[in-house]
Amino acid sequence: MPLFILKRLRDSVIALVLATVLVFLGVRALPGDIATAMAGEEGSPEQLAAIRDRFGLDEPVYVQYFHWISNMARGDMGASIRTGQPVSDLLSTALPATAELAVLSLVLALLIGIPLGAMAAVRRGRAVDHVSNGFSLVGLSIPNFWFGLVLILILSIGLGWLPSSGYRSFAEDPGANLLRMVMPAMVLGIGVAAVLARQMQASMIESLSTDYVRTARAKGLREPSVIVGHALRNSLITAVTIIGLQLGALISGAAVTEKIFVIPGLGKLAVDSVFQRDYPVIQGVVLVSAAGYIIVNFAVDALYSVLNPRIRVAGGAR
Amino acid sequence: MTTILEADRLSVSFAGERGRIQAVEELSFSIAESEVLALVGESGCGKSVTALSILGLLTSSATTSGSVTLGDVDLFSLPPREIADIRGKQVSMIFQEPMTSLNPVLTVTRQISEVLRRHEGLSRAGARTRAVELLELVGIPDAGQRGEEYPHQMSGGMRQRVMIAMAIACSPELILADEPTTALDVTVQASVLDTLRGLRDRLGTSILLITHDLGVVADIADRVIVMYAGRQVEEAPVEQLFDRPQHPYTNGLLGAVPDPDQEVRSGEAERRLREIPGRVPVRLGPATSCVFADRCPRVTGECRSSMPPLTSVGNGHRVACFRPGTDVFEEGR
Amino acid sequence: MTGIAGVPAAVPAERSGRRSIVFRFLRRPRALVACVIVLLFLITAVFAPIISPFDPSVNDFNAVRQAPSATHLLGTDELGRDLLSRIIHGSRASLTAGVCAALIALVVAVPLGLVAGYYRGFADTVIGRLVDTVLAFPFLILAIGLAAVLGPSLLNATIAIGVSHVPQLIRIVRGEVLAAREEEYVAGAIASGSRDRRILFRHILPNTTNTLLVQATVVVPTAILGEAALSFLGLGVQPPTPSWGVLLSTAQSHLEQAPWLSIFPGLAVMLAALSFNMVADGLRDVLDPKGTR
Amino acid sequence: GTSEPASETAGETPVKGGELTVGLAANPDVLDPSLAAGLESREVLTHICESLYTLGSDNKPKPQLATDLPEWSKDGLKITIRLRTGVKFNDGTPFDAEAVKTSFERHMSVAGSQTAMHFDRVEKISTPDDQTVVLDLADEIAEPTTLFDYALAERQGGMIMSPAQLEKLGDKFGNEPVCVGPYKFGGYQGQDRIVIEKSDQYYDADKISIKRITYQAITDGAVRSANLRSGELDVALVDAADVDTVDSDGTLQKIDTQEFGYMGLTVNLNNADGVDKPRRTPDTAMASDPRLREAFDLAINRSALVSVGMGGKAVADCWPFSKQSPYYRNAPCPAPDIDRAKALLTEAGARTPVQVDLMTSTDSESLRLGQLIQSMTAQAGFAVKLRSVEQVTATEAARKGDFDVLLRQAALGADPNRIQPLNYSKADTNTSGNTGEEIDALLEEGMTTTDEARRVKVYQEAQDLVRERRNIIYLFHRIHQVRANPAVRGIVLQPDGLLRFAGARLTK
């Protein structure tokens, strides 16, 4: 493995550990704790104390962190304080939903963004260029929760074409699952599609003006081969890096989208557990999403280095 | 000798922010079989644009006029698909920057095969074999192995050889070589020039050689066209041009280059180079008077009011100047 | 003005450079329209009390959730307040959040990015790790966490949004500085005997301003959207002060009976974000002519 | 309210079996009778864990797993509970006195118990025979406690857990609760769905029709009602704001009931430092002068509040108990009177506008009410500053005394003594910090008296004191609105907002 990948791996691990510390300190800085959340306003101090005692919340933060980390090391992510369900169970049911949502919206974004951006670059100043620009600007500017509401208003309430919510897992009922994922994937995907379209357009314009594309033309290649075989090929490699970075946007977008469409995913779990101060769950969710982000970016970097021979094949004459 | 390519009153202009940039104006020349025609001039005088316009490779902001005929085909009136059939097959091109002109993500063999598959209809394997042969031909050792490398793994000289291999893949009649050695070291330059020369000698390929290096011109060219600000100011067989430059600009160019040999001979006598004061103008719109007038030591009123025509001074030597002649520049900054 | 001879007289020359940029910018119809819209939004925000037809927090119990009409051009909300007036007043919070968040992000990110990019080494490593870490947190979770810790208010939401843009900006600034550092003119400055401070602030920083300006204009619309999202989750502006996010969040309960309550504020957010994005596009085109979009 | 009269309507055929999907307004917490704190978990638990006592349709305790209400010894130091026979836990183990004892002991001792307080005075539990449980109580009243039968009927203390399962899971009982009940726990599906299935061990199993109930938590009211309308949900509580939309379809059946509790404003009178700290009067206008509180009260137009803020789905009232409660009294609110309010401010010499900090939670209903109160009181000369913080933060602030006035929904029960923690000077949940020997005495008496008539009188007197002090300003009782698939019959909606499906069935 090239050295830089190892370095990248090391950096990722450090970032992950720092992330856990940050979460740990962060959630404990929130006003009120799970005891307050559970016992409510009428909870007596004894009840609160009983709860805190039960979950070891009175110990110093670093002790709690140590417990948590050492349990984590043993594969035990703890249990939700509120419901007692193991965090790993919660995550393993939430993760597929979010992953599916993310994958679907990413696929949607790729299907829209890449061809649109590429075509806009090839046909500069023509209709598709304007369409692409319009689309990407709107995509960047549309508040996704609002877009979600409008979609529900039109497609569910107005036309009654799509169910507005009620998640079904794919395993349970693939048809129902996909039907219910259409709108969330659209909502989440549009922003990414916009970014991709812009990026793709920019890098295609750049590729198209490179010397090697000119060389390809000078070789007598037909225009489609020049565009697909040379320009697009290189632009797609840059698009790969964007996808990794967009994952962060996807995850945070998922929080809102999942809330609107009632998808029991990581985002909803995160927001709900923050509001309920369910520490083990918050920690688990943030850890998983940070790890996901870090892993995907790492994978993207690795993929990039595989796709890009300038990195893959080290060495050379100079 | 048969004429391979003929350009007649070739003009190219670009739509710019402040008006039309006149890059090339009324350029007429012809290239004969196995002739090396050099196009010299300073940066921005329109050399590359000329070459690109021949193959229709200019950006869409360019407007071309005049005509370029290859054999008896008028290239400018061909539909794009047919021009593509000519590119790389009858006329091919070598670019100045061998690093950026090769696709960084494709192997070298693959890039050469592409031409062969396109024009010669070879199979994938056949094209590959031939590509390796071509690499050997241009002097790349271990061609089979090195052909599987990516451009960034090769040195500048090797990349330029790859470009050449690509250009000669379909045995073109004409190669447009746009500053093929500018990015290279002198030792490498020498062998690349050797390779080009070999091509011409063995295959009878004609070469339009674009350069600003008078040493390269002296080394390989048969005939030279000197361009200034998009216009042809002088044209002559190579020895004649160096011996008896007629246009003041050509005089200036030759005077600006130190000649080590000459210096060794003349000793410390005069440790100064000749300068051409002023700078190359960016021209908007067609010229109505001599484009060199502002920098010319021999300028007269006539130069500023009318355009000197390209007139023959014998022996295929033509010059666009009202007061041609070989002379020495005046000193001073 | 740095007080060096030559600089005052340099102003006309500099201005001519700027003027040509302004000129080029103004020649782009889309950017121009966007600029006008942004200006209109800013004017609306500043003169909200004068412009708005009603007091945005006065209820008319007899006109609750009324559809758009001649009196209430955009209708009324669930408490009988004039929606148009609320949108007009809401622009204050939203634009403040947008612009201030961008400023906060810049103020925090620029020095860190400068230090990381210029000095590299330990500082770079530490800053880099932190950036990686914070980037790994989804933006919204980070903002929610911060807003919850700091307590809900426009200021805190703005801080949260600003801070959550910091890592990405640090990366950009650092990248720019790294690139600028390798420029030969920096070597020239070192060779001239200039101190680090001068090199950083006179040579490197000004050469990153184009990117920073464009980035700042990109942060504004995301911050407007971020404010809306936070207010939507109840972590933003406090009622009755309207903000577009607040309007949208309350409108959600009346999506069906009173769709105008969601549609108009949503359009306002979108239009504002859109015009800022278009200004950013225009700036990018003009400031970086070789940049492709 | 109930969905339909029990008798069959002509032309409808009952269907045996079937499934229901029920919408919940929040995620239930742990499904452990001793540990659960939320309303939603109780709603689920009531179906899988029957209690010794439950509330009857008159909202008074009645036996469920017991055969009778608890028998008190003359000296009030011994309670005897007699149990049903032939009852089995859902795991097939027998339900007997020993099991009740085990459960009680767990309620009393498990860490974090939410039910331990009901057993405060219990000193000893004995089981003279399989069907009898005897509790010996301590003599001195260390802590006021609510009456046993109400407490066990309304809270989870009366729920009896399977000793075998307790043995197996210990404090993880909530992961797979097993009790006596018409339904048994069927597992979680994802984060937000809980399934319960009809139990064949249940003693009245043949009266249970619905086979399977899925509870799905949807916190957002609009989304919940959208799901209801689209048929994704069969039954759900509908937010006041959404009721009209839902009803506009005209297809769903309506089930309404007034809540036990109230929506009101809690004024911080003596809770400057926190409920567990010594009482101190905060430095606020509202705490300083009862006339200001009266003016504030007079400025609020409750009927407008209800019609605009609650879409009319509430009953304006100035009494903590609603009509559902035997302790209800028709106590008319003062008519809104801005002039009088202004006069009171002048009289009190207050500098107008009087600054008031009103804390609410962030849900849209609270925000709406907060803004209405803000604009109503502004006319009288109050400048209300809204502070909307999410629920946990609000609760924490209330406990710490970090508020002026708090808009809160108080979920009272059938037992009138539920107002005690809010007003008793020694209670450490008394967030307004109300003190007073007179009210303390009344509340103590209410707790120890079993005589119904006497209790009514005691609590009315206590309430009059609260009304006068205005440490709590009552606003209204909400009307719980449940909408359900018309094919479902026999759903019971209790005033505490809980739905019972034991008697429910589907019709074609």
Add this chain to the structure above:
Amino acid sequence: MTGPVLEVTNLVKHFPAGGRGTVHAVNDVSFTIGQGEVLGLVGESGSGKSTVGRAIMRLVDPTAGSIKLLGTDITTLSRARMRPLRRQMHMVFQDPYSSLNPRIPIGEIVAEPLRQHRWGDRRQIDRRVAEVFDQCGLRTELRHRFPHELSGGQRQRVGIARALSVNPKLLIADEPTSALDVSVRAAIINLLMDLQRDLGFSCLFITHDLSAVRFIADRIAVMYVGRLVEIGAGRDIFADPKMPYTQALLSAAPLPNPRRQRRRERILLGGELPSATRLPPGCAFHTRCPIAVGECRTEQPELVSYPGGESAHAAACRLIAQDGTAPHVARGSNRPGPRTFPLSTT
């Protein structure tokens, strides 16, 4: 003469090559520059010329060796301690476009060294700027212009003006003309020569343009992949190049004279320039040297001085005879016969 202005001894500079080992950019380079002397440094691209220049300027930190400026060892001085010494040397860069900050008016660019070294008060600095502008052939009115408003030649004049503003003892010119057009190049070379003659500073003139270096330099040093392979008076190097590489280099530079160029015999080099990350053992040139012998492949030749010529002429090649007779390298005709282009298929 009071000792050399610059003394470089055993200079080594290695760069980390991003996890792929080390770039041996400069290996063991030693030379001196006397007062008022111009030393031309030539070599192919990547041979380490700029790195030598930058190391002397302390723009990169040398890996080993020592650099003495006017007798002071500056090899390891801190950035702060280095600052005052920068008055004694300055640099002209290769690229007149990137070496001037596009956001600073050129008057200020030229004044920067003056201000940093506290040349005097504002008026004095102004006067000095006007003076160097004049010396460098720039009209004073141009001082408020920004670099992008000037032509390439004018910019390079600004670079020279900046470098000379504080009257340094040493000027390092790193290929100052390679980015310029032929006609402008002549003007800049003339300018540098005039200034050098008038002001008498010492100069390290880095270039790959052999014709120019002969023109301007007193002595010439030739580098090959990081090593100094030959150094001597310009006349000697041109007349009697000792090292085979120098011979090849000189023979490869085309003459701007078709008759003579076509009659010339050239040393044809095969092979490739070795990579600075993977230096071959022995003489770095052996991979391309037509006359390399066994020990060239294993042993590193020392730089040895040979008698004769104007000043010390040193070269690093085992094949140079004891008396300094250069080895003979076979030359090919410039008009290659059919042999150089073996054609198999057509």
